[in-house]
Amino acid sequence: MYRSLMNHYTGYLAIHKFEAELERELEIKGIPIALKKDRLYLVAGDHPPMIWAQVSAFKMIQIPITSIKDGAKKLRNLGRNWALFTVGNHRRAQLIQEELPDYPIKPIPFRMAIPKLPMGFWTLLETDVILAATETSSPFPLGEMTFQEDKTTPPSRAYLKLWEFFTVYAPEAISTGTAIDVGSCPGGWTWVLRTLNFENTISVDKAPIEKRIMDLGKIEFRQESAFGLDPKDFGEIDWFCSDIICYPERLLTLVKKFRDSGKVKNFICTIKYQSVTDWENTLKFLEIPNSYIVHLHHNKHEVTWFLKGAAP
Numbered sequence: 001m002y003r004s005l006m007n008h009y010t011g012y013l014a015i016h017k018f019e020a021e022l023e024r025e026l027e028i029k030g031i032p033i034a035l036k037k038d039r040l041y042l043v044a045g046d047h048p049p050m051i052w053a054q055v056s057a058f059k060m061i062q063i064p065i066t067s068i069k070d071g072a073k074k075l076r077n078l079g080r081n082w083a084l085f086t087v088g089n090h091r092r093a094q095l096i097q098e099e100l101p102d103y104p105i106k107p108i109p110f111r112m113a114i115p116k117l118p119m120g121f122w123t124l125l126e127t128d129v130i131l132a133a134t135e136t137s138s139p140f141p142l143g144e145m146t147f148q149e150d151k152t153t154p155p156s157r158a159y160l161k162l163w164e165f166f167t168v169y170a171p172e173a174i175s176t177g178t179a180i181d182v183g184s185c186p187g188g189w190t191w192v193l194r195t196l197n198f199e200n201t202i203s204v205d206k207a208p209i210e211k212r213i214m215d216l217g218k219i220e221f222r223q224e225s226a227f228g229l230d231p232k233d234f235g236e237i238d239w240f241c242s243d244i245i246c247y248p249e250r251l252l253t254l255v256k257k258f259r260d261s262g263k264v265k266n267f268i269c270t271i272k273y274q275s276v277t278d279w280e281n282t283l284k285f286l287e288i289p290n291s292y293i294v295h296l297h298h299n300k301h302e303v304t305w306f307l308k309g310a311a312p
C-alpha cells in the first residue's frame with residue numbers, strides 16, 4: 001500500500017505528550033497528514049522542520065527488504081549513522097539496528113562542537129518495508145541530546161536550555177558586552193551568562209537570585225518587574241534573555257519594546273504556556289523578521305524564540 005503512495009515523505013516524530021501540538025501545527029501550516037504511526041507523522045513531499053517535532057526527517061524513502069541482513073545492508077549503503085524509531089515489528093527492527101554501525105550516545109560538554117556526520121532516521125513500516133531518511137533536522141539520534149550536567153553549581157536545571165541553545169543554535173556567539181537575563185531567579189541562566197564571561201551581566205527578577213550566584217561577581221541584580229524596564233536605561237545589549245513565567249502576549253510586548261529600541265543584537269526567550277498552547281501569540285513571535293522558534297530538547301510545555309543579529 002505505502003509503496004505506491006508517493007515518491008517520498010517528510011517524517012515528523014512528535015515530542016512525547018505533544019502529539020496534539022504537532023497535529024495543530026501541521027493543520028495551521030496546511031500540511032495534510034498522509035500516515036500516522038505511533039508518534040511518527042508522515043506527510044507527502046518536501047516540508048521544513050516543525051516546532052513540535054523532536055526530529056524531522058527529510059526525503060524519507062521506502063526501501064523493500066528481503067531479510068534482516070538485507071535491510072541492514074541497504075541502510076549501510078545509504079549512510080553510516082542511523083537512529084531507529086519503532087512503530088511495529090519491534091524485534092525485527094532492533095535486529096536490523098544491531099547490524100548497523102555503533103555511534104557514541106553519551107552526554108556532551110557545554111559548547112562541544114556538534115557532530116558533523118549526518119544522523120539518519122529509519123523505521124520498519126512493514127515486515128518487509130523500511131522507511132528511511134539520511135537527512136534529518138538533528139545530528140543527535142532522534143533529536144535527543146544530553147549534557148554532562150553540573151549538579152552542584154547552578155541553582156536550577158533551567159540552565160540546560162541555555163546550554164543547549166548556545167551549543168546547538170548559537171555556537172558562534174561571542175560573549176562580549178552586556179547580557180540581560182529577565183525572570184532570572186533562582187539564577188541558572190545568570191550563572192550560564194556569567195560563565196560565558198560577558199563584561200556585564202544584568203539579572204532581573206521580582207525575587208532575589210541565590211547569593212552564591214551573586215558572589216561570582218560581575219552581576220548587576222535588579223529586583224523589580226521586567227515589564228517596567230525601559231530600554232532607555234540601558235546601553236547596547238548583546239543578548240536579551242528571558243525565561244519569565246508570563247503570558248506569551250506580555251512577553252511579546254516586552255520583546256517588541258526592546259527590539260524597537262534598536263539596542264539589542266540578539267534575543268533568546270522562552271515562550272511558556274498555561275494548560276493550552278497559545279498559537280495566536282506564538283505565530284505573532286514568528287512574524288518578527290529573521291526570528292525562529294524551536295522546541296529545545298530541554299523545553300517542556302514551552303518553546304524557545306530567538307533572533308540573532310537584530311540591531312542595525
Ligand SMILES: C[S@@+](CC[C@H](N)C(=O)[O-])C[C@H]1O[C@@H](n2cnc3c(N)ncnc32)[C@H](O)[C@@H]1O
Pocket residue numbers: 155156157158159182183184185186187188189190204205206207224225226227243244245246
Ligand atoms: C522559570 S523561573 C526562571 C528560572 C531561571 N531562568 C533560572 O535559570 O534559574 C521564572 C521566573 O520568572 C520570574 N518572574 C515572573 N514574573 C516576573 C516579572 N514580572 N518580572 C521579573 N521576573 C518575573 C519569577 O519570579 C521566576 O523566578
